[in-house]
Amino acid sequence: MDLAEFDHHAGIPGTTIFDGRQAMKGYALNKMCYSFNSKENRDEYLRDPEVYFDKFRLNEQQKQACRDKNVLALIEAGGNIYYLAKFAGIYRMSVQDVGAQQTGMTTEEFKQKLLDAGR
Amino acid sequence: MARILGGITTSHIPAVGNAIANELFDDPYWKPFFDASPPIHGWLADAKPDVVINIYNDHGLGFFLDKMPTFAIGAAHEYRNEDEGWGIPQLPPFPGDAELSWHIIEGMVADEFDITSCQELAVDHGFTVPMQLFWPKLGEDPNFPRAIPISANTVQHPIPTLHRALHFGKSLRKAILSWPRDIQVVVLGTGGLSHQLDGQRAGFINTEFDKYCMEKIVSDPDELTRISRMELVEKAGAQGTEFLMWMMMRGALGERVNLLTKNYHVPISNTGAGTMLLECTE
Numbered sequence: 001m002d003l004a005e006f007d008h009h010a011g012i013p014g015t016t017i018f019d020g021r022q023a024m025k026g027y028a029l030n031k032m033c034y035s036f037n038s039k040e041n042r043d044e045y046l047r048d049p050e051v052y053f054d055k056f057r058l059n060e061q062q063k064q065a066c067r068d069k070n071v072l073a074l075i076e077a078g079g080n081i082y083y084l085a086k087f088a089g090i091y092r093m094s095v096q097d098v099g100a101q102q103t104g105m106t107t108e109e110f111k112q113k114l115l116d117a118g119r
Numbered sequence: 120m121a122r123i124l125g126g127i128t129t130s131h132i133p134a135v136g137n138a139i140a141n142e143l144f145d146d147p148y149w150k151p152f153f154d155a156s157p158p159i160h161g162w163l164a165d166a167k168p169d170v171v172i173n174i175y176n177d178h179g180l181g182f183f184l185d186k187m188p189t190f191a192i193g194a195a196h197e198y199r200n201e202d203e204g205w206g207i208p209q210l211p212p213f214p215g216d217a218e219l220s221w222h223i224i225e226g227m228v229a230d231e232f233d234i235t236s237c238q239e240l241a242v243d244h245g246f247t248v249p250m251q252l253f254w255p256k257l258g259e260d261p262n263f264p265r266a267i268p269i270s271a272n273t274v275q276h277p278i279p280t281l282h283r284a285l286h287f288g289k290s291l292r293k294a295i296l297s298w299p300r301d302i303q304v305v306v307l308g309t310g311g312l313s314h315q316l317d318g319q320r321a322g323f324i325n326t327e328f329d330k331y332c333m334e335k336i337v338s339d340p341d342e343l344t345r346i347s348r349m350e351l352v353e354k355a356g357a358q359g360t361e362f363l364m365w366m367m368m369r370g371a372l373g374e375r376v377n378l379l380t381k382n383y384h385v386p387i388s389n390t391g392a393g394t395m396l397l398e399c400t401e
Contacts, residue, residue: 012353014320019276023184034183036204072319081317081357082179082274086204095389099321110322117324118385 026078032056033083121298126368130392131248131309155382155394169302171264175245175309176273188235193268194220201241216265226294249309273360282344284363288370308368310361314390323356329391373401
């Protein structure tokens with residue numbers, strides 16, 4: 001077993017492997033997103049997002065990515081897509097909206113790209 | 120003695136749950152996907168399994184990153200579906216079989232698989248969508264089986280290898296077959312196939328690789344164990360790693376299986392959707 005290198009997971013274009021390094025970086029952000037499983041917490045967040053960010057001790061990079069609802073920036077800040085999906089859900093963003101935003105397309109263009117994959 | 124009758128694979132996309140709730144079975148977008156279900160309904164109506172082992176991956180409902188089990192087995196008397204953050208309608212509880220769960224856990228730990236046992240486990244769409252697909256009346260169906268959820272980590276790397284997943288299934292098979300009561304079991308492998316939700320590569324689907332996996336999982340699952348985890352991410356997409364669940368299921372079916380039905384459709388939501396019914400020969 002060769003585990004000499006810490007970074008086992010580099011090299012797939014357009015893909016961030018969510019490993020221990022990302023897990024450490026994004027823990028606070030993902031913990032906040034996990035809390036959104038509860039409607040009570042979603043409502044509390046919407047009343048004042050800034051207060052909610054501080055409750056979960058988000059850093060400035062994470063707060064700004066949330067304010068911008070920028071999915072690539074959220075991933076860069078350590079976000080895990082399974083938890084970020086709950087954040088996106090608050091703003092009624094579908095997985096196609098999320099895909100479109102990350103690839104610089106409209107949602108309709110992104111949906112067409114998916115349909116084309118089946119042809 | 121317990122018998123394993125067969126295995127069923129399916130994708131477990133949340134959108135499928137919504138489509139079922141809205142009865143979109145004949146909608147042009149959905150029909151090619153839902154057309155896979157009737158032969159499986161027919162087979163299940165004849166087979167009448169007592170227990171379904173539902174192998175899925177949690178998506179941030181039952182587990183958080185504070186403690187992330189690589190392999191978790193439900194050991195509860197019932198399992199509840201809860202709000203995953205989108206407020207979708209929740210389903211009635213799913214009856215479990217806690218005694219069989221503990222028998223499986225005892226057997227697999229003795230077989231040197233280190234299992235996390237869960238006496239409480241909220242089950243998300245990964246578990247519920249396949250149950251809705253294959254037993255549409257759920258608890259109102261007189262033949263609705265007791266369920267045992269098994270979840271493998273695909274949320275956070277390092278994830279298990281395909282080799283380990285196949286061997287997990289083989290160990291699960293030994294544990295089930297050593298249960299002294301006369302029960303019939305089916306095993307679900309849910310998730311996949313190729314998809315990627317995150318990053319600039321979002322929307323990635325690889326039909327060629329999906330078809331290769333669907334062929335080899337029947338005839339030669341050992342060949343698939345040569346695929347490394349990073350190769351799996353590259354070829355199946357970041358969330359295509361859910362194919363691990365199919366490998367776990369396949370290991371539980373024994374050496375030779377008969378392929379009874381097979382359906383592949385692209386896209387459902389962001390995903391290549393594969394449905395298969397495999398019957399055990401032993």
